[in-house]
Amino acid sequence: MSGYLQSDCSSTGSPLAAELAVDAVGLRKVYGPTAALAGVDFQVRAGEIHGLLGENGAGKSTLVRLLAGVERPDGGQLRFFGEQASGGPSGRRRDGLAFIHQDLGLFAQFSVADNIALSSGFRLRGKFIDQAATITRARETVERIGFDCDVTKPVGGLPLADQTLVAVCRALADGARLIVLDEPTAYLEARQVRKVFDLLSGLRSDGVACVLISHRSEDVLRVCDRVTVLRDGRTVARRGARELSEVELIRLITGRADASDSAPRRPPVPDGRPARLLADALRGSGFGPVSFSVHEGEVVGLCGLADAGQFAVGRALVGDISASGGGLTIDGRDLSPSGVRDALGAGIGFVPANRSADGLAGALTAAENMLMSPPGKWWQPLRSSSEGEMCRGLLLKFRVVPPLPDRPVSTFSGGNQQKILLAKWLGFDRRLVILNEPSAGVDVGAKSDIHKQIRSDCENNGTAALVISTDFQEIVDLCDRALVMRRGVIVGELGSLELHPDVLTEMAYGGAV
Amino acid sequence: MTGPTNSAARVSPAGKDPTRDKIPRGLTERVGKYGLLIFLVIVFAGFSLARPSEFASWENIRTTLDQQTPVIIGGLAVMMTLLTGEIDLSVAANISLANIFLAGLTTNNGFPTPVAVVLAVLVSTAVGFLNGLIVEKLQVTSFVATLGMATLIGGVGLAYSHSTDILTVPNSVTAMVRTSVIGLPLSVFYGLAAMLVVGLVLRYLPVGRKLRAVGANPRAAALTGIRPGLYRIASFTLGGALAGIAGVVITGQLGSATAAGTADSLLLPIFAAVFLGSTAFTPGRQNVPGLFVAALFLAFVSSGLVLLGAPSWASPLINGAALILAVAFSTWALRMQARQFRVQQLRQMDLEDAMVSGATSAGGLEAAHQNPTPSV
Numbered sequence: 001m002s003g004y005l006q007s008d009c010s011s012t013g014s015p016l017a018a019e020l021a022v023d024a025v026g027l028r029k030v031y032g033p034t035a036a037l038a039g040v041d042f043q044v045r046a047g048e049i050h051g052l053l054g055e056n057g058a059g060k061s062t063l064v065r066l067l068a069g070v071e072r073p074d075g076g077q078l079r080f081f082g083e084q085a086s087g088g089p090s091g092r093r094r095d096g097l098a099f100i101h102q103d104l105g106l107f108a109q110f111s112v113a114d115n116i117a118l119s120s121g122f123r124l125r126g127k128f129i130d131q132a133a134t135i136t137r138a139r140e141t142v143e144r145i146g147f148d149c150d151v152t153k154p155v156g157g158l159p160l161a162d163q164t165l166v167a168v169c170r171a172l173a174d175g176a177r178l179i180v181l182d183e184p185t186a187y188l189e190a191r192q193v194r195k196v197f198d199l200l201s202g203l204r205s206d207g208v209a210c211v212l213i214s215h216r217s218e219d220v221l222r223v224c225d226r227v228t229v230l231r232d233g234r235t236v237a238r239r240g241a242r243e244l245s246e247v248e249l250i251r252l253i254t255g256r257a258d259a260s261d262s263a264p265r266r267p268p269v270p271d272g273r274p275a276r277l278l279a280d281a282l283r284g285s286g287f288g289p290v291s292f293s294v295h296e297g298e299v300v301g302l303c304g305l306a307d308a309g310q311f312a313v314g315r316a317l318v319g320d321i322s323a324s325g326g327g328l329t330i331d332g333r334d335l336s337p338s339g340v341r342d343a344l345g346a347g348i349g350f351v352p353a354n355r356s357a358d359g360l361a362g363a364l365t366a367a368e369n370m371l372m373s374p375p376g377k378w379w380q381p382l383r384s385s386s387e388g389e390m391c392r393g394l395l396l397k398f399r400v401v402p403p404l405p406d407r408p409v410s411t412f413s414g415g416n417q418q419k420i421l422l423a424k425w426l427g428f429d430r431r432l433v434i435l436n437e438p439s440a441g442v443d444v445g446a447k448s449d450i451h452k453q454i455r456s457d458c459e460n461n462g463t464a465a466l467v468i469s470t471d472f473q474e475i476v477d478l479c480d481r482a483l484v485m486r487r488g489v490i491v492g493e494l495g496s497l498e499l500h501p502d503v504l505t506e507m508a509y510g511g512a513v
Numbered sequence: 514m515t516g517p518t519n520s521a522a523r524v525s526p527a528g529k530d531p532t533r534d535k536i537p538r539g540l541t542e543r544v545g546k547y548g549l550l551i552f553l554v555i556v557f558a559g560f561s562l563a564r565p566s567e568f569a570s571w572e573n574i575r576t577t578l579d580q581q582t583p584v585i586i587g588g589l590a591v592m593m594t595l596l597t598g599e600i601d602l603s604v605a606a607n608i609s610l611a612n613i614f615l616a617g618l619t620t621n622n623g624f625p626t627p628v629a630v631v632l633a634v635l636v637s638t639a640v641g642f643l644n645g646l647i648v649e650k651l652q653v654t655s656f657v658a659t660l661g662m663a664t665l666i667g668g669v670g671l672a673y674s675h676s677t678d679i680l681t682v683p684n685s686v687t688a689m690v691r692t693s694v695i696g697l698p699l700s701v702f703y704g705l706a707a708m709l710v711v712g713l714v715l716r717y718l719p720v721g722r723k724l725r726a727v728g729a730n731p732r733a734a735a736l737t738g739i740r741p742g743l744y745r746i747a748s749f750t751l752g753g754a755l756a757g758i759a760g761v762v763i764t765g766q767l768g769s770a771t772a773a774g775t776a777d778s779l780l781l782p783i784f785a786a787v788f789l790g791s792t793a794f795t796p797g798r799q800n801v802p803g804l805f806v807a808a809l810f811l812a813f814v815s816s817g818l819v820l821l822g823a824p825s826w827a828s829p830l831i832n833g834a835a836l837i838l839a840v841a842f843s844t845w846a847l848r849m850q851a852r853q854f855r856v857q858q859l860r861q862m863d864l865e866d867a868m869v870s871g872a873t874s875a876g877g878l879e880a881a882h883q884n885p886t887p888s889v
Binding site: 318320339340341344345350352357358359360361362363364368369371372373374376378379380381382408410411424 | 717718719720722723725726729730732733734735736737738739740797798850851
């Protein structure tokens, strides 16, 4: 194996190496007896946007750690801009590498200019900070990529997309020639994604290379020049983005033919099913009035741009924020939740959008998370054996790997954590589940598992589901019917036969339909 | 003891797990779980060999158990709040407060002992409740709130006793604690009872899990219908009650009360025992058996060193170092555990890959072969 890799490396040749920002050949990384990377080839040219794809656990994050110098490879060659890689993270920074993680590492209370200056150095006058010069310099950096932004504003007040761009600017001010972005768009809605990508595209002419790690294959195909796909610690494909279709790309990522893109057109849910949830002119802070219904066994999407108010509707349904007016009934009974407990008591389940902040307690085990508030009276003792059996059954059903209920949730991968979060509600016979971004930041395989599980629960158990999302593709893949919100009110409704992401996007933006 | 039984119950479902059985457990995991217990045995055996007549005696064990009882009960109080993610720095001062009130009520005010005991515990409970209200309603961080409360109730104790020490309490108070039953003073039984009750409740009743959930992620707990504020106030209040009980025990043991705070110096030993205890049995989690083993371990190390002729400053040195090292060790153990899990997970994936039919892997190879060289 290594011999082959050696020859491969020499054939790459030094004359070409100069134009490669990253040249990794046959990278191996072993943890204990396990190979996280079993021979990964990865080349990024200067001035290109390069997509790095793979399911969770395929080796992307290990590769990034090796690139960042956080860990050393156990085998293979790693060169940056033709130079043999050496040193740790600070050395890589000097070499012109920058890594932007999902947590952007910005100081929310500091201004954009201060955030940029904190990493690349403040302009000084004598021994003191020259505020005016610092701001001017930040402004130059921001304008370099055509990013329209007031650099004196605190970063925390900016939209998430702009924060991502501030992180990019900070890297550029630092002299970065290669920027690695880990899931920069996972929590952005379409309009913001476009903004980020437009500005990243502008970096090409500066010769700055970008590596884009993303689960959103359609985004990757749109913006990237080339893609590298990892699977099980190996490079399985390196292609130009133009020669690939999304279906092909998903097949490469999962290694199996996947149906998530070509979701079958569903027949409409038959009329006459009893309404599980009825909202009548419901109002609250940030939304309303909205009126809609969710029927037994139906999956209804409630979508819109990030600020359209759909998340506030969900929180009001579960009693997390109070509604200021209107009526709610569940199974014909009035529900006016004064708190989460009332709503849960009425049979509602609530999966929050941000699993680490609102959904799961990382230090607790999977079983403790799923049974955080155990059923039964307070004096009834917990039975660890029956709980374990039950939770193990749920983990198997939701295809969590490994299905070990006594393991802390933080030790599961992101996709598995999301499945555990869903199992916490879908596994326990709810009348209505409210699912906020049910597959945010999970890989293609896990996403399809999650969708199947939601569908089967609704079809077989008659659970009603309200999927609240900004991901229009997901709404199309998952829902029987979709309600589109804009500026706090429902602006349209699409039945199963009319569902299409483009139509949803148009309605969400306020286009005429 | 409750120790081994408790932890055995915790791991039993995993033991049945076939996937888990295939994977040999790492040494670090076992060291993490039983390391402290092993250390306790080593320390006891070591000092017993060095000073057989003094250390390896029933008398020594009995005295240590007796002396550690206030630390253990105080540790339970601290544990209640730590579970919900809060800290109670007023625990030692609260023990002192119960101490001065019990001594004062019986000696100076002539209250009957049972009434005085109940009142003293109620006073400490009220302090705990107040801590909870300050943290929850005034939104003062528990670190600041209880630090202030510790000094404040120290002042209350001084005011109540008119800054006068109480050197003798009625016999009924000391008898309640010192009376020997099957060779052990009653104080030890109070400690064991408190551990048993708290341990069983935390382990087997839903409230234990809810407290942990509030500490681990209050927002997730709230969205599951648990009211974090209620549980925080309750944990401070129960912590106060336990501190009161510890105060009663210490009053009986000493037969006196100091106006300036008899038990104030227990703060560090209590925290050292709690944090060191959280490294044992269920590493990274507060647990009662761990607290018990840790308290004994620290006590044996201190008393053993004193027997070997170490100066009196050895004890604070050990407690202080134990506190720091325990926290450092438990974060290290958690990192190791996470790493262990990751390796296991990757191995599991390899196993699954091997099980997947050859067709898929051949397809994968083919895909890789399509682009064996960089497409530069």
